[in-house]
Amino acid sequence: MNRRLFSVIGGALLLAVCTPRDDSTARAAAADTVTVEDVQAGATISGKVRFTGTAPRNPSIDMSEEAACKAKYKAPPTEENVVAGAANALANVFVYVKSGVPAGQKFTAPTAAVVLDQDGCRYHPHVLGIMVGQPLEILNTDPVLHNIKAVAKANRPFNVSQPSAGMKTNRTFAAPEVMVNLECNVHGWMKAYLGVRPDPFYAVTGPDGSFSIKGLPPGTYTIEAWHERFGTQTATVTVAGAAPKTQDFTFAAH
Amino acid sequence: MISALLALTIFVAQDTTAGKAVYVKWCAGCHGDAGAGDGEAARYMLPHPRDFTGAIYQIRSTASGELPTDADLLRAVDQGLPGTAMPGWKTRLSDRERRDVVAYLKTFSTFFADTSVHPKGLDFGRPPGGGSGAEALRVGRQFYDSIGCRKCHGDLGRGDGPSAPTLKDDALRPIFAADLTQNWRFNGGGAVEDIYHRLRTGLDGTPMPSFSDLVEQKFLTEEQLWRVAQYVRSLSPSEAPSVRDVIHAPQITESLPRSPGDSAWTRVDAYWFPLVGQVIRKSRWFAPAVSGVSVQAVHTRDSLALRVVWDDRSQSPDSSWLTHIGRVFAALAGDDSASAPPAPGLWPDQLAVQFPLTIPQGMERPYFLMGNATAPVYQWRWSSQGGAVAGVARGLDRFDPAAGGGTVGAQAVYDHGQWRVVLARALATADTAHELQVRTGRAIPVAFFAWDGSNGEHGTRMAVSTWYFLALDEPTPASVFISPVIAMALTLALGMLVVWRAQRPK
Numbered sequence: 001m002n003r004r005l006f007s008v009i010g011g012a013l014l015l016a017v018c019t020p021r022d023d024s025t026a027r028a029a030a031a032d033t034v035t036v037e038d039v040q041a042g043a044t045i046s047g048k049v050r051f052t053g054t055a056p057r058n059p060s061i062d063m064s065e066e067a068a069c070k071a072k073y074k075a076p077p078t079e080e081n082v083v084a085g086a087a088n089a090l091a092n093v094f095v096y097v098k099s100g101v102p103a104g105q106k107f108t109a110p111t112a113a114v115v116l117d118q119d120g121c122r123y124h125p126h127v128l129g130i131m132v133g134q135p136l137e138i139l140n141t142d143p144v145l146h147n148i149k150a151v152a153k154a155n156r157p158f159n160v161s162q163p164s165a166g167m168k169t170n171r172t173f174a175a176p177e178v179m180v181n182l183e184c185n186v187h188g189w190m191k192a193y194l195g196v197r198p199d200p201f202y203a204v205t206g207p208d209g210s211f212s213i214k215g216l217p218p219g220t221y222t223i224e225a226w227h228e229r230f231g232t233q234t235a236t237v238t239v240a241g242a243a244p245k246t247q248d249f250t251f252a253a254h
Numbered sequence: 255m256i257s258a259l260l261a262l263t264i265f266v267a268q269d270t271t272a273g274k275a276v277y278v279k280w281c282a283g284c285h286g287d288a289g290a291g292d293g294e295a296a297r298y299m300l301p302h303p304r305d306f307t308g309a310i311y312q313i314r315s316t317a318s319g320e321l322p323t324d325a326d327l328l329r330a331v332d333q334g335l336p337g338t339a340m341p342g343w344k345t346r347l348s349d350r351e352r353r354d355v356v357a358y359l360k361t362f363s364t365f366f367a368d369t370s371v372h373p374k375g376l377d378f379g380r381p382p383g384g385g386s387g388a389e390a391l392r393v394g395r396q397f398y399d400s401i402g403c404r405k406c407h408g409d410l411g412r413g414d415g416p417s418a419p420t421l422k423d424d425a426l427r428p429i430f431a432a433d434l435t436q437n438w439r440f441n442g443g444g445a446v447e448d449i450y451h452r453l454r455t456g457l458d459g460t461p462m463p464s465f466s467d468l469v470e471q472k473f474l475t476e477e478q479l480w481r482v483a484q485y486v487r488s489l490s491p492s493e494a495p496s497v498r499d500v501i502h503a504p505q506i507t508e509s510l511p512r513s514p515g516d517s518a519w520t521r522v523d524a525y526w527f528p529l530v531g532q533v534i535r536k537s538r539w540f541a542p543a544v545s546g547v548s549v550q551a552v553h554t555r556d557s558l559a560l561r562v563v564w565d566d567r568s569q570s571p572d573s574s575w576l577t578h579i580g581r582v583f584a585a586l587a588g589d590d591s592a593s594a595p596p597a598p599g600l601w602p603d604q605l606a607v608q609f610p611l612t613i614p615q616g617m618e619r620p621y622f623l624m625g626n627a628t629a630p631v632y633q634w635r636w637s638s639q640g641g642a643v644a645g646v647a648r649g650l651d652r653f654d655p656a657a658g659g660g661t662v663g664a665q666a667v668y669d670h671g672q673w674r675v676v677l678a679r680a681l682a683t684a685d686t687a688h689e690l691q692v693r694t695g696r697a698i699p700v701a702f703f704a705w706d707g708s709n710g711e712h713g714t715r716m717a718v719s720t721w722y723f724l725a726l727d728e729p730t731p732a733s734v735f736i737s738p739v740i741a742m743a744l745t746l747a748l749g750m751l752v753v754w755r756a757q758r759p760k
Contacts, residue, residue: 065416065417144402145401145402145405147461147463148463149461149463150319151424153308156319156320156321156365157310157318157319157424157458157459158318158319158456158464159318159319159456159457159458159460159461159462159463159464160318160456160463160464160466160467161401161402161463161464161465161467161468162467163400163401163402163468163473164400164473167467167471167473168471169467185406185417185420185421185461185463186402186405186406186417187417188417188420188421
């Protein structure tokens with residue numbers, strides 16, 4: 001009697017543990033790591049970001065305390081809170097795939113660094129994207145002291161100094177985060193925003209407000225557009241095959 | 255196996271349970287029930303208590319952005335952070351309790367969750383040989399300049415650099431660059447080793463960066479960074495000032511030194527008095543910028559001069575500090591309506607020196623917070639906008655200037671983050687009803703008040719001291735030396751007379 005009971009229970013346990021996985025999980029397990037080459041083959045979501053209303057004026061920056069930076073400008077420089085192009089195009093919008101990428105899919109970060117330059121006491125670019133594990137190379141082109149302070153919640157923060165031109169510092173980020181704020185405390189107007197993503201599906205709009213996210217496998221995605229002042233907007237886009245899709249965003253100026 | 259797992263879970267749970275009991279009793283009042291730095295007392299402090307949920311720690315031995323080691327956390331619990339509201343708990347908690355509470359506060363952040371990872375402290379090496387004489391300090395100053403310290407800390411280290419008005423911490427609260435001449439208030443300790451550690455690790459959560467990269471990139475050597483630490487240490491006195499109760503004002507024969515730069519002041523002893531926020535009467539002030547005053551006094555036969563020196567990062571009024579003032583009002587609890595903190599204004603720097611209206615006979619003194627109607631006080635009020643006025647105060651709300659502003663004169667100098675003010679007056683004045691008549695040889699109660707206008711301080715929002723004493727020393731009269739000699743001579747003569755009479759043959 002005991003022996004039969006044991007074999008029934010043991011058999012049931014074995015069955016529960018050893019049931020073959022269904023097809024989709026098996027496929028996903030096989031396609032675990034995606035290389036950049038795979039990504040080239042997918043579809044593209046592109047669009048334009050605009051805003052309605054009147055853009056607030058960007059305050060001008062008083063660089064009197066830093067002559068070496070002030071000398072680099074003919075006209076007094078302004079902050080970059082809202083950078084507008086022709087026909088109310090909105091630049092510096094970080095557009096990225098917030099969800100929809102199959103769980104478990106891993107992407108190899110490029111070894112080539114994303115470069116952040118400090119020139120004329122401003123960060124170039126002002127908004128940028130990077131992948132988890134990809135190196136960020138911070139370069140100082142100014143002959144003055146800058147410190148680079150990263151304020152982050154999902155990533156570890158840091159604060160390093162670069163007192164002279166030509167100095168380079170490399171950092172990587174271990175977790176996705178939108179956004180890691182970068183600032184200089186010697187020059188309080190300096191700000192940059194770094195979007196850290198686990199996949200390469202992100203873009204930053206240029207002066208014409210356009211963005212293009214390439215290489216998406218078929219599926220339904222939530223796309224988010226982030227702007228430092230106007231906030232965020234999301235949209236759902238379904239992609240099938242290689243046909244490109246268009247998704248525009250319109251923010252209300254405030 | 256299962257029982258072993260159960261035992262382990264109970265063991266781990268007991269650690270944090272004991273730690274939680276310690277935390278709730280001693281820490282939660284400031285650091286909050288969920289460790290978010292939002293306890294009841296938090297809004298009365300600048301800087302705020304630490305928010306443990308982000309695992310960002312200021313005083314560590316690890317690299318910038320890294321987690322602290324357990325030893326770092328234990329050190330903060332034992333010694334506290336000088337210059338902040340965090341006290342040392344070494345005498346209050348047992349060894350078991352302090353370890354338990356450190357284990358508990360790590361549970362506030364998921365960054366500590368991977369217990370197999372042990373943060374590693376930096377290898378700080380040892381201070382270089384060669385002492386810290388003139389050559390070492392010269393090198394230290396050279397690199398103090400080249401790595402840009404003056405941008406925040408100022409040319410003479412008093413925290414008055416050009417970037418100082420814009421500084422804020424991670425939570426966008428206002429923060430001051432340390433006054434490097436007051437090393438007893440450095441958050442991580444004031445010794446050369448402590449300063450060197452801060453240069454290497456940076457202070458996470460604040461604008462102070464790490465300079466370790468510069469060593470790796472060969473911008474400077476470790477030895478040169480040690481020299482910077484030695485130079486910074488040299489900006490502070492060898493010991494923290496001790497508080498003495500009585501300011502002795504010697505009598506001088508030369509003319510009264512009315513200017514702060516007069517060389518006569520270099521020969522006069524200075525007395526340090528700490529100042530704290532006015533937290534008794536609304537509108538209260540919980541985080542004053544002026545931490546203390548240094549006072550010297552001299553008098554001639556008919557006049558008194560007081561030289562008061564204090565560190566102030568800004569020469570107020572100064573519009574570049576308006577944003578900072580707004581941040582202070584937003585960060586600090588105030589007595590204004592919660593929905594409308596006061597608007598930042600352009601207020602001057604001020605000093606008040608307070609005496610009783612008449613020298614008391616016994617120990618009873620007027621109420622230290624500017625007296626009251628029955629026991630008024632006499633004050634010299636100096637402002638960076640308008641010199642000094644003497645008058646009578648009857649409480650915080652009533653100050654009556656003496657006729658013509660009284661007879662007190664003032665000369666003031668602002669130099670690289672420091673005010674130096676000399677207030678001078680005749681000992682006896684005509685207006686005996688409204689001005690204190692100063693006498694030598696008596697202990698005259700004295701108290702001090704200071705306002706840093708560019709920190710939002712005005713009206714009752716000020717720094718205050720308690721009563722101390724001022725004594726105008728009378729010169730030792732010649733009779734003190736001559737009378738013993740005469741007494742000895744007389745005694746000798748009498749003694750000789752007695753002996754002579756006794757030895758006279760009958």
